[in-house]
Amino acid sequence: MCIAQRVKDESLAVVCVPTSYQARQLIIDHNLPLGNLDTHPILDCTIDGADEIETGTLTCIKGGGGCLTQEKIVASCSKQLIIVADGEKEVSNLGEKWKKGVPIEVIPMAYKPIQQKIETKYGGEAILRMSADKAGPLVTDNGNFLLDWVFPNVKYCWSSVHNYLKLIPGVVETGLFIDMTNECLVGDAQGNVRSLLKTVQSIEL
Template sequence: MADLIEEAKRAAAKVAVETHYPKDARWVGIGSGTTVVYVVEAINALGVDTSATKYVPTGYQSKQLIVNAGLTAVEFDGVPPGTVLDVAFDGADEVDEDLNCIKGGGACLFQEKIVAMQAKQFICVADHRKLQPRLLSNWKTIPIEVAPIAAHRVILKLKELGSENPTIRASGSAKEGPLKTDQGFFIIDAPFPPLLIKSDIAAGKEGNGKDNVWAVEVLARKIRDIAGVLEVGIFSGLTGPQATAAGGIGGERPVAAYFGMADGSVSVRKAE
């Protein structure tokens, strides 16, 4: 089964890169996680000249992938002001029918979000297990990056919003205490019931938190507004092209998501 999942990730990455990697790419965002290994592999397999291309990682792991593949890595704060990335490829922990995503299982959510929002388009690559009708169907918690000094205050506020037993994510060693992100922040994993999507709202359901029923963007905004929160691992709202049409740049919701299926095929979902 594990081998089949890895092959599904590889297949999705190959199709996504072949479809969306720009011919004359100059700036490319590279996300974090197990699927992105195959994204970098697929970029090298294209056989294109990458000597003038800079790859922007979302964390330590993705930077090592870029460097080990013989590509040029540039940290996000080293990107010239005003530069817009041609494309950003990343994985997800869960994706709903509207292409909203939960990310942060690998603790890189803040950098993943700022890279996605600096790109013309964000392309999500995952295996079929990640596609669910609604967020928090299979992946049960929302990762939230918080300042250590504010962690317990944030937990209290999350409980007020309806989260049962939000917890600070532990590192691999009890001796080291809580896991720390590349920013030196903590991750709080906050359980909530499955989140409503646009069709639920259109059908008359309310997502304002009453009875702990939330719409994706409403809950994301409520969590982001808590003092001490750096970023929330819900990626929703505008896609890159929608943000551009509105006069901005970059969007945190993918314009397309590629899922490697159990039968070896690749399923493509595109944002409206």
């Protein structure tokens, strides 16, 4: 873990706030100072990955790993959000390469009506994510289910989509990260890194 090595070599003073149980374990395993939002409600920076990045707006789909709600909470408490990804994640329009859909965290008792409302409104298919390790749906760190909305090949106003989804009773959070990313660092197989900045403002309809 590069941060742990820099802390050791440069005596850096950092506090790390995890976005998932796995991230928490990594922090502990590397003997880094562990914090939380109770003690550090304002953070300097969040560094995270993404499943897909829309150039121009820097709108991202996140949540392929299932921790979208905690990731978004931590990012919202940060002065800046830096996304680190490889060039395959960079697209002109969301959905060009990432075919697994937009993750949506939902209260378990409401997943079926939420499925129907999403599919009726926007088409496509809202698929209940199943656990790879045991029978039944995947359960998030928050005790909820995930729907992966595989959306049609349509140009969306993602702000409007996000706002509609959040107003459905039982929806906890969506994997659409809109107007949150300050910079994307995109790397390639040769080790080159490019910086992507927002050049187009997201428009809400």
